[in-house]
Amino acid sequence: MSKVPKYWNTAKKSLSKKDKVMKLLINKYSGPSETILTTRKDIFFSLCKSIIGQQISVAAANSVFLKFKKKCKNKINAKNINKLKFIQLKSCGLSKQKVKGIKSLANQTLNKTFNPKLIPKMSDEEAILYLSQLRQIGRWSAEMILLFTYNRPNIWPVQDVGLLRAISKNYKKKYLPSEKFVNGLKKRFSPYCSVATWYLWRSIDPEPIQY
Numbered sequence: 001m002s003k004v005p006k007y008w009n010t011a012k013k014s015l016s017k018k019d020k021v022m023k024l025l026i027n028k029y030s031g032p033s034e035t036i037l038t039t040r041k042d043i044f045f046s047l048c049k050s051i052i053g054q055q056i057s058v059a060a061a062n063s064v065f066l067k068f069k070k071k072c073k074n075k076i077n078a079k080n081i082n083k084l085k086f087i088q089l090k091s092c093g094l095s096k097q098k099v100k101g102i103k104s105l106a107n108q109t110l111n112k113t114f115n116p117k118l119i120p121k122m123s124d125e126e127a128i129l130y131l132s133q134l135r136q137i138g139r140w141s142a143e144m145i146l147l148f149t150y151n152r153p154n155i156w157p158v159q160d161v162g163l164l165r166a167i168s169k170n171y172k173k174k175y176l177p178s179e180k181f182v183n184g185l186k187k188r189f190s191p192y193c194s195v196a197t198w199y200l201w202r203s204i205d206p207e208p209i210q211y
Contacts, residue, residue, distance in 0.1 A: 004036045005151045011192035015199075018188055021170050025199040029206075037198055039151050043116045044109060045076045046149040047134070050141045051101045052094065060093075067092040078109040101136025108134065124152055147194050156186045156193035166200035 012030070016023040040046065052068060053061035071092055072080045081089075081102060089099045108114035114134060119127050124146060131142035143157040157163055158179075167182060168175040189196040 004038065005153065007153050007192065008036060008195065011153065011195040015189060015192055015196055019196075022189070022196060022199065025170065025203055029199055029202040035202075037148070037151060037194070039149055041149070042076075043119075043145065043149050044078060044105070046145055047105055047137065047141075048076055048081075048102055050144055051098050051105070051136045054098070054136070054141070064093040068094070078106040081106040082110060098136060101134075104135040119150065124154065127152075147197070152194060154191045154193045156189070156197060158182055158186075160197075162201055162204060163197055166204045170200065170203055 012026050016026055048068070049061075049065060052065050056064070068089070069076060071084060071088060086099055086103070089102060090096065094102070105114070119130065122130060127146055127150075128139055128142040131137050131145055132139055137145075140157060140159045143155050143160075146152040147155040147157070164176055164182070167173060167177045167185065171177070171181070171185075173181060185196070186193055
């Protein structure tokens with residue numbers, strides 16, 4: 001894991017000034033033992049983890065991922081996955097669609113039709129559209145990659161159930177909160193929506209997910 005994003009402390013101060021709820025959350029979940037957004041800087045690893053974790057619980061995803069990692073001999077890269085047969089990957093507990101997604105990712109990485117080196121030069125929206133072209137990667141997964149792998153500062157994943165639940169809980173809104181209210185928060189929290197998302201997530205789940 002890498003160091004904390006450079007913008008983190010500035011973002012905390014900015015969000016605390018702009019929003020009373022955010023100030024309370026930041027004070028509550030900050031401190032010496034605070035868990036902060038970091039990155040592995042390994043997009044292939046993160047994309048595999050994202051595909052594996054789709055539509056299953058965190059516990060189930062962790063179990064499958066450990067089997068997957070073992071099958072890859074603890075080296076999750078395109079070459080190792082390319083060597084594995086479909087049935088070997090499926091035996092980890094993966095669905096057919098997820099195996100196809102991971103296999104496709106490995107092939108596209110090896111033949112360079114997917115080039116992650118282009119992503120840092122793209123805007124958030126351009127990067128989301130580029131990542132969404134990969135099999136099994138939709139907008140939500142692409143946003144998680146930008147947040148967790150690239151530590152982009154202004155990601156606001158409005159399709160994320162956890163974020164919407166946290167907004168409802170902390171701002172005393174019905175579930176689902178209205179699109180108008182969610183968009184209003186985005187405007188208020190920009191350019192640090194990623195940090196706001198992080199603290200809202202903490203309010204419903206102290207154990208952060210990493211990709």
